[in-house]
Amino acid sequence: MALKSELISYRLDFKFPAGTSRGTLHHKDTFFLKVWDDADPGVDGWGECGPLKKLSIDDVEDLEQLLMEKTGHLNGAKLPNSVSAIYSFAKELAGFQYPAYRFAVETALLDLKNGGNKLIYTNDFYTKSSQIPINGLIWMGHMEGMLLQISDKINEGSDCVKMKVGSLDFEKEVDILNYIRRKYYNKEILLRVDANGAFKPDEAMYKMQTMAKSNIHSIEQPIAAGQTELMAQLCQRTPIDIALDEELIGMHNRQEKLELLRLIKPQYIIIKPTLLGGLSSSEEWIQLAEELGIGWWITSALESNIGLNAICQFANEMKAKSYQGRVTGKLYHNNIESPLTITNGYIYYDNNRDWNLTMLN
Numbered sequence: 001m002a003l004k005s006e007l008i009s010y011r012l013d014f015k016f017p018a019g020t021s022r023g024t025l026h027h028k029d030t031f032f033l034k035v036w037d038d039a040d041p042g043v044d045g046w047g048e049c050g051p052l053k054k055l056s057i058d059d060v061e062d063l064e065q066l067l068m069e070k071t072g073h074l075n076g077a078k079l080p081n082s083v084s085a086i087y088s089f090a091k092e093l094a095g096f097q098y099p100a101y102r103f104a105v106e107t108a109l110l111d112l113k114n115g116g117n118k119l120i121y122t123n124d125f126y127t128k129s130s131q132i133p134i135n136g137l138i139w140m141g142h143m144e145g146m147l148l149q150i151s152d153k154i155n156e157g158s159d160c161v162k163m164k165v166g167s168l169d170f171e172k173e174v175d176i177l178n179y180i181r182r183k184y185y186n187k188e189i190l191l192r193v194d195a196n197g198a199f200k201p202d203e204a205m206y207k208m209q210t211m212a213k214s215n216i217h218s219i220e221q222p223i224a225a226g227q228t229e230l231m232a233q234l235c236q237r238t239p240i241d242i243a244l245d246e247e248l249i250g251m252h253n254r255q256e257k258l259e260l261l262r263l264i265k266p267q268y269i270i271i272k273p274t275l276l277g278g279l280s281s282s283e284e285w286i287q288l289a290e291e292l293g294i295g296w297w298i299t300s301a302l303e304s305n306i307g308l309n310a311i312c313q314f315a316n317e318m319k320a321k322s323y324q325g326r327v328t329g330k331l332y333h334n335n336i337e338s339p340l341t342i343t344n345g346y347i348y349y350d351n352n353r354d355w356n357l358t359m360l361n
Contacts, residue, residue, distance in 0.1 A: 004041070005074040007067055008032040008360055012304055012332045018139050028052075028302050028332075031067060032360060033104040035074060035112050045112025046357070047104035048274075048307035056275055057250050058098045067101055070094065074105075079113060086110055087280035096252040096277065103278035107310040118309055118338075118355060125316035131346040132315055133323045135160040135192060140167040146176055157344030160190040160217075160323040166198025170207060177214035190217050190323065197224035197246055204234060212239035218268055221245040232264045241267035241295075249275050254284055261292055269294060270325065274301040279314055286318055299325020305338035312340070312347060334359065 011027050018025040030050035036043060049067065051058045060066070073093060080086045086109045094102035110120045124130035136153030138146055138161060146163070153161055161180065165173045180189060193216055199207055204222045211219070218241040223231060225246040235242050244266045251257045261269070269289050273282045282298070289296045298315045300308050315324050330342060337356035339349050 002038050002076045003074050003079055004036050004038050005071050006034045007064075007071040008034065009064060010304075010360065012302075013334050014331055015333055016139075017141075018331070025302075030304060030307075031064070031101075031104070032304075032306060033071065033101075033108045034360075035108045036116075037079065037112070043112065043116040045108040045110070045116055046118070046306050047106065047108030047111070047310070048303050049098075049100045049104035050274055050301070050303050050307060051100045052275065052301055055246070055249070056100060058100050067098070070098070070101060079109065081113075083110065086113065087278075090278060091280065094278075099277035099281070100274045102281070103273045103307070103310075106278045106280065107307070110310075118306075120310045120313040121317040123313060123316045125313050126349050129348045129351060130316060131348040132312060132320070133160065133345060134158075134342070134347050135162040135190075135323045135325060136345065138163040140164045143168065143172050143176065147179065150176070150180060154184060154187070154189065157346075159188055159345055160192065162192040162194055162325075164196070165193045165211075166195045170210075174210055174214070177211060177216070181214050191215065192217050192220070194220040194245070195222045197221045199223050201227065201230055205237065208234075208238055208240050216240045218243050220270060221247060225249070228260065228263055231266075235264055235266050238267075243268035243270050243297075245270040245272075248285065252277070254288070257285060258288055261288055261294060265292075266294060269296045271296055271298040272301045272325075273298075273311060273314065274303060274307065279310070282314070283318065296320075297322060297324050302331070304332065305336045305340050309338060309340055309349070312349070336360070 009031055011029050013027050014025055030048060033047040033049060035045045053059055070093060080089045086106060090102050090105035093105055107120055111118060119126055136158035138149045150161060199222045201223055208219060208222060220243045222242060248269060251260060271282045271285055273279055276282050276285060286296055298311060298320050300311050339351060339353040341348055341350045
């Protein structure tokens with residue numbers, strides 16, 4: 001028995017212009033990895049490799065050709081017989097240079113090992129439709145549009161809202177935060193903000209002090225990554241808990257991860273398997289954070305439902321607490337139909353619904 005594989009390129013189309021600090025997104029290119037055993041071609045496992053433009057370290061020229069070559073090495077290989085063996089296999093195949101592909105290989109092989117039913121881990125999210133609380137994401141845009149997004153999210157049942165900051169005039173962003181507190185004063189709304197490194201070093205503390213008046217839970221990546229000493233100073237003095245995001249990208253081995261966390265001492269870290277080298281690498285980040293008393297949550301990185309399903313099961317497996325990060329299930333016109341369901345600020349796996357992969361065949 002030997003593995004066979006196929007790499008499928010796919011363009012996901014946003015339902016709306018998605019404003020970010022790196023520009024407005026209208027679509028996202030991704031790759032799906034399909035693996036099966038040549039002795040049983042009716043059972044296959046699926047993974048997703050979706051690097052983010054201008055952010056992922058594997059956002060490189062000729063990526064598709066490079067991934068095709070790596071996928072070719074899967075053909076003829078033997079399916080590893082344990083989770084740890086799959087992690088090791090994926091690490092060796094993808095290397096550190098292709099974190100999103102490593103994630104795809106891990107999840108595709110785990111899916112195949114577990115029968116090809118999109119089961120990555122046997123836990124309550126998949127088997128018992130256990131619900132995971134999520135934050136509602138407010139995309140960058142005009143002030144009126146952002147206010148409408150906020151109303152929609154809260155009316156849909158979200159009681160945790162994350163707002164992108166750093167693109168509008170700062171006073172307008174503060175007005176929006178104050179608006180939320182005034183309009184929804186009778187609701188327990190947890191507010192997170194994400195600067196994506198947009199604040200200048202000499203203005204970051206002032207801006208955080210100003211936003212803190214709106215009772216902000218946390219701020220993600222207030223200054224650009226790579227300024228470790230300054231970030232450490234901010235984390236020591238901040239009036240708002242700081243969560244590292246982009247700062248973690250490109251950290252490869254356990255020791256350098258540990259040294260980064262010890263130096264900066266953040267209040268939280270953000271776990272994005274696509275950007276951080278997959279499930280095994282993400283698990284290592286979580287273990288280190290817990291050893292150092294640092295909080296964490298897991299979030300998606302604009303994956304389709306194939307990648308999102310793996311991330312949700314991983315979050316349940318890691319016993320993630322509180323609200324997990326943005327969920328991409330409702331972002332795309334042409335997402336993969338799946339049992340993933342979002343309602344009242346929660347995501348769960350509805351076993352009464354089926355996957356539909358016909359658009360990939």
